[in-house]
Amino acid sequence: MLPAYSMSKMVVNLYTLILARRHPEMRINCVHPGFVKTEINWNTGVIPPEEGARGAVKLALLPDNGPTGCYYDQTELGVAW
Template identity: 55%
Template sequence: MTAYILSKAALNAYTRILAKKHPSLCINCVCPGYVKTDITYNTGVLTVDEGAQGPVRLALLPNGGPSGLFFSRLEESEF
């Protein structure tokens, strides 16, 4: 779990670095929520379709959309 937490902290930091370096791109990170997948041994409260909503919405952002942010599902959140 320690490695997992550190990997997420590194990913969040790298997101901000990349967003600063490439201001013309939308580069964000997102937590999908607690989803029924292999990693949670299917104990999550969200279906895979529900968990995918946040990442898919960010992937489909139009040009000029927000960048360098962290989202919790569909909402912008603090890092």
């Protein structure tokens, strides 16, 4: 539906993998928060901001030996390369 947006999201996800492999001492992951109700989408989202933030907070609090180079769909592991 939005080819430029979809392509940019794919590039960000792939860059996450590149950075994770380049810096294995760091925990580098990406998270899709869901369709969050915010001003950027004129509050048309279905998830409140507090719920949308859960995935980002979870990744920020990962332990030093936690996963890296992964994609999370909200708080669930989506893909581990």
